[in-house]
Amino acid sequence: MRMVLGIWMAAVIGAAFFWSPPLRGLGEAGRIFYFHVPCAWVGTVAFLCAAYAGVRFLGSRDLGWDSSSAAAAQVGFLFTFLATVSGAVWAQEAWGRWWNWDPRQTAILMVLLIYGAYFALRSSIESAERRASISAAYSIIAMAAAIFLVFVAPRLPGLDTLHPSPVLPGNDPERGIEPRILMVLLAALAGFTGLFVWMWRIQTRVDRLLLRREQNR
Amino acid sequence: MTDGGAAVTGAGLKLQAEDLGKRFGWRRVFRGLSLEAERGSVLVVRGSNGSGKSTLLRILAGLLRPTEGTVRLETDVPEAPPGLRCRVALAAPSINPYARLTLAENIQFFLQARGASAEPGQARRVAGLVGLEDRLHEPVGSFSSGMTQRVRLALAAAAEPDVLLLDEPSHCLDEDGRRLVREIVERQACRGICVLATNDEREAELGARHISMDDYRA
Amino acid sequence: MFRKDLRAELRTRYAVSSILLFALASVALVSFALRGEALTPRQHAALVWVVVFFAAATGLARAFVQEADAGTELLLRQAAPPEAVWLGKLAFNAALLAAVEAVVFPVYSGLMYAAVERPWELGAVAALGAVAISGCTTILGAMVARARSRASVFALTALPILLPALLLLVQASAPAFGAGGAAGGGREAAMAVVSYTGILMVLSWLLFPAVWEE
Numbered sequence: 001m002r003m004v005l006g007i008w009m010a011a012v013i014g015a016a017f018f019w020s021p022p023l024r025g026l027g028e029a030g031r032i033f034y035f036h037v038p039c040a041w042v043g044t045v046a047f048l049c050a051a052y053a054g055v056r057f058l059g060s061r062d063l064g065w066d067s068s069s070a071a072a073a074q075v076g077f078l079f080t081f082l083a084t085v086s087g088a089v090w091a092q093e094a095w096g097r098w099w100n101w102d103p104r105q106t107a108i109l110m111v112l113l114i115y116g117a118y119f120a121l122r123s124s125i126e127s128a129e130r131r132a133s134i135s136a137a138y139s140i141i142a143m144a145a146a147i148f149l150v151f152v153a154p155r156l157p158g159l160d161t162l163h164p165s166p167v168l169p170g171n172d173p174e175r176g177i178e179p180r181i182l183m184v185l186l187a188a189l190a191g192f193t194g195l196f197v198w199m200w201r202i203q204t205r206v207d208r209l210l211l212r213r214e215q216n217r
Numbered sequence: 218m219t220d221g222g223a224a225v226t227g228a229g230l231k232l233q234a235e236d237l238g239k240r241f242g243w244r245r246v247f248r249g250l251s252l253e254a255e256r257g258s259v260l261v262v263r264g265s266n267g268s269g270k271s272t273l274l275r276i277l278a279g280l281l282r283p284t285e286g287t288v289r290l291e292t293d294v295p296e297a298p299p300g301l302r303c304r305v306a307l308a309a310p311s312i313n314p315y316a317r318l319t320l321a322e323n324i325q326f327f328l329q330a331r332g333a334s335a336e337p338g339q340a341r342r343v344a345g346l347v348g349l350e351d352r353l354h355e356p357v358g359s360f361s362s363g364m365t366q367r368v369r370l371a372l373a374a375a376a377e378p379d380v381l382l383l384d385e386p387s388h389c390l391d392e393d394g395r396r397l398v399r400e401i402v403e404r405q406a407c408r409g410i411c412v413l414a415t416n417d418e419r420e421a422e423l424g425a426r427h428i429s430m431d432d433y434r435a
Numbered sequence: 436m437f438r439k440d441l442r443a444e445l446r447t448r449y450a451v452s453s454i455l456l457f458a459l460a461s462v463a464l465v466s467f468a469l470r471g472e473a474l475t476p477r478q479h480a481a482l483v484w485v486v487v488f489f490a491a492a493t494g495l496a497r498a499f500v501q502e503a504d505a506g507t508e509l510l511l512r513q514a515a516p517p518e519a520v521w522l523g524k525l526a527f528n529a530a531l532l533a534a535v536e537a538v539v540f541p542v543y544s545g546l547m548y549a550a551v552e553r554p555w556e557l558g559a560v561a562a563l564g565a566v567a568i569s570g571c572t573t574i575l576g577a578m579v580a581r582a583r584s585r586a587s588v589f590a591l592t593a594l595p596i597l598l599p600a601l602l603l604l605v606q607a608s609a610p611a612f613g614a615g616g617a618a619g620g621g622r623e624a625a626m627a628v629v630s631y632t633g634i635l636m637v638l639s640w641l642l643f644p645a646v647w648e649e
Contacts, residue, residue, distance in 0.1 A: 061282075117588075117594070117595055120587075120591050121579070124579070124582035124583045124585075124588045125582045127242060129282075130581065137578065138578065138592060140638060141574070141642065144634055144638055145596045145635065148631055149598065280649065302513065302516070312510050312513075313505055313506035313507050314507065326514065327510070330514035330519070331514055331515070
């Protein structure tokens with residue numbers, strides 16, 4: 001499993017650099033696109049996973065699900081952070097400024113804030129069971145808030161987005177997305193998702209072990 | 218909608234706990250505790266400090282989830298409301314009445330929230346149960362510790378629960394107060410079940426059956 | 436439930452006065468800092484709601500923190516079903532916030548020379564805001580009541596949840612401060628606030644028992 005993932009990712013990276021044509025208007029630096037978009041994608045999906053695990057916990061009261069939720073959040077936080085940073089780098093390259101108050105940038109910052117609040121909440125509660133219930137509840141509520149923001153913000157009047165729209169730039173706008181770009185992007189998405197799942201599994205195991213050690217002391 | 222125990226004299230009532238266990242994080246308090254009580258029983262729970270008496274009472278009251286095991290209250294009143302909350306009441310030193318409200322307001326709030334009727338004379342009657350009628354309109358925050366304990370007992374008893382749980386009922390009480398406790402326990406025994414947690418010898422005499430928490434130490 | 440909290444509060448007026456002081460201090464600070472500078476209606480709207488947000492962050496957690504501290508929590512849990520507790524606390528928070536807004540908005544427009552062109556509309560949006568903010572954060576109050584460093588965790592967790600609502604509220608109140616453009620934009624934003632609050636309130640209602648019970 002790890003082998004497959006490793007080879008896949010290597011192929012994706014290679015393709016991103018050598019096989020795909022440069023993105024129009026952004027030049028070579030635009031290749032960061034293959035990194036940035038999947039990171040953002042994974043960061044959001046990760047939180048959905050954390051919320052899902054939270055729901056499962058509330059149903060079963062099994063602390064294992066809580067470990068899973070926390071693990072997803074930790075991994076997701078990492079990816080979201082990377083997405084924010086890579087987005088800023090891209091913004092700097094493409095438009096000359098790190099931060100633009102573009103709705104999408106703000107949205108990802110808000111997701112980062114949610115993660116931060118989630119971890120702060122977790123670390124402030126001592127009892128394992130209570131911590132689990134409350135984290136689960138918060139993750140569900142925050143998820144609803146995030147979904148709302150991500151889909152509603154771009155529609156607020158008076159706010160244009162600097163994110164290229166359509167989001168996937170092709171070399172020839174009339175013909176739609178250049179197939180190579182699309183392929184590499186999809187492959188990158190798949191690869192990053194795989195990476196996420198792998199890391200999530202490991203982190204869950206770590207969290208579960210920590211929990212058990214704490215309980216057996 | 219809600220019934221007091223009084224309306225159902227003679228009907229079956231059974232409190233059943235099976236294989237209860239509770240653990241707080243890594244600290245296990247007790248395990249494997251089972252008990253059964255029927256209408257008219259007064260159960261006394263004894264145990265050294267920290268052995269889990271209060272924890273057990275909270276679990277029986279439905280205020281704490283056990284780590285293992287189940288608690289069930291059976292009655293054969295068809296329209297019995299679901300859940301333990303409405304049929305059980307707990308009075309414990311850690312449970313305080315609202316200091317900024319008067320005694321009357323505390324009583325009215327408690328009864329109304331539980332769905333019982335609250336005629337004007339009700340609060341006076343309840344206060345009378347514990348000898349505090351003349352303090353009806355004073356904020357509870359100004360009461361002494363003994364009086365506050367009486368308030369706790371009054372609230373729990375006023376709710377007319379099927380199962381009355383008392384955690385160290387004579388805590389802070391004088392002789393007069395102890396007499397009141399005895400009266401409350403006896404009254405409860407007629408209508409339902411009473412469970413007492415205590416380390417006090419005299420209190421322990423109030424009940425026929427005894428459970429010792431030390432038997433269920435993990 | 437609401438009545439009980441209300442009565443207790445009226446007796447000491449602690450929460451109201453502390454929030455009010457804080458809010459007024461913020462307004463004063465803002466007006467000193469921006470001494471008479473002319474701001475666009477949207478900027479006024481944004482500032483006002485920022486003040487309200489911070490006031491809420493400071494004061495709304497009290498509803499539950501107080502129960503935990505005074506040891507009355509278990510009494511409450513025996514008395515009322517979770518849904519009633521949530522609703523009661525929510526109503527109390529909303530009323531509290533509305534009362535604070537009723538003072539802050541006029542003071543703000545006075546100190547900042549912010550012309551309010553449509554006072555009734557602003558009042559309606561403010562009321563909506565009070566309900567929205569309380570609706571979304573009451574459950575958070577319950578979550579942090581038994582945690583350490585409660586106040587900061589409450590503010591931290593409330594911010595992301597409230598952000599969409601606050602942005603929309605600013606949008607909705609800008610016309611009342613005189614922003615040009617169709618009133619429709621403001622109304623749209625207000626509708627969005629309603630739907631957002633609705634969703635979060637339903638979720639809070641469903642999740643509250645899990646948070647409140649042990």
